[in-house]
Amino acid sequence: MRKKIIAGNWKMYKDLTESAELLGGLKARAGEIPSGVTLVVCPPYTSLALAGATMKETPIKVGGQNMSEHDEGAFTGEISAKMLKSTGCEFVILGHSERRQYNGETNEGVNRKARKALAAGLRPIICVGETLAEREGGVTESVVGTQVRGCLDGLGDRMENVVVAYEPVWAIGTGKTATPAQAQEVHAFIRKTVEEMFGPSVAGNLVIQYGGSVKPDNSADLLGQKDIDGALVGGACLKADSFMQIAKSALR
Numbered sequence: 001m002r003k004k005i006i007a008g009n010w011k012m013y014k015d016l017t018e019s020a021e022l023l024g025g026l027k028a029r030a031g032e033i034p035s036g037v038t039l040v041v042c043p044p045y046t047s048l049a050l051a052g053a054t055m056k057e058t059p060i061k062v063g064g065q066n067m068s069e070h071d072e073g074a075f076t077g078e079i080s081a082k083m084l085k086s087t088g089c090e091f092v093i094l095g096h097s098e099r100r101q102y103n104g105e106t107n108e109g110v111n112r113k114a115r116k117a118l119a120a121g122l123r124p125i126i127c128v129g130e131t132l133a134e135r136e137g138g139v140t141e142s143v144v145g146t147q148v149r150g151c152l153d154g155l156g157d158r159m160e161n162v163v164v165a166y167e168p169v170w171a172i173g174t175g176k177t178a179t180p181a182q183a184q185e186v187h188a189f190i191r192k193t194v195e196e197m198f199g200p201s202v203a204g205n206l207v208i209q210y211g212g213s214v215k216p217d218n219s220a221d222l223l224g225q226k227d228i229d230g231a232l233v234g235g236a237c238l239k240a241d242s243f244m245q246i247a248k249s250a251l252r
């Protein structure tokens with residue numbers, strides 16, 4: 001059975017003081033995490049070292065929200081995979097729709113970053129998802145299929161360390177969640193695409209998270225779907241209580 005991975009994407013929220021409070025709150029409740037669930041926090045860069053130190057002796061994992069495709073060099077403002085690792089990160093979110101929208105990230109760039117992440121021993125959480133116009137235009141599968149093929153190209157032998165997150169752009173931060181059936185349909189399509197690329201064993205073991213307005217009151221239904229193996233949570237991960245409730249709803 002695939003383990004459920006619940007990751008919290010803090011986005012650009014929480015300074016160091018606020019981060020210490022949330023991390024402390026989560027650490028205090030780490031014992032509540034069901035054994036088949038992996039919980040990951042992805043704070044902003046400025047709080048990563050604190051998160052790594054705080055979660056060191058706990059089952060809670062830490063991830064970055066982005067990283068450079070380069071190893072090192074004159075890239076002002078960038079952070080490398082090795083730097084993330086040194087803070088205690090085990091995961092890194094790549095190709096989030098906000099980065100695609102505001103920072104021009106492409107499938108090819110995400111693929112280059114994923115290769116670097118895997119080489120450094122980080123598990124990439126690769127985000128895909130269609131916009132509202134694309135869904136209404138009936139091109140969800142072609143858009144998501146192109147993203148999956150582009151981002152995962154050539155990763156076949158390292159796919160056991162890859163996580164895919166399906167985040168319909170129209171459901172992010174809008175309170176409009178995809179229905180469990182809508183999400184399941186795209187998750188099954190992603191798994192089928194990965195099967196075409198890398199075969200049934202890789203596809204069967206792949207953890208595919210859903211993201212987009214996941215809250216304690218809808219998480220159990222979403223996570224109960226056959227091909228939904230976790231969640232990438234935005235707003236509801238900013239409070240220890242709601243994030244823990246989502247984690248606990250993953251295995252009912």
Ligand code: 13P
Nearest residue numbers: 009172173212213234235
């Ligand atoms: P919300 O849960 O706030 O909709 O954000 C989802 C998201 O983008 C997680 O990466």
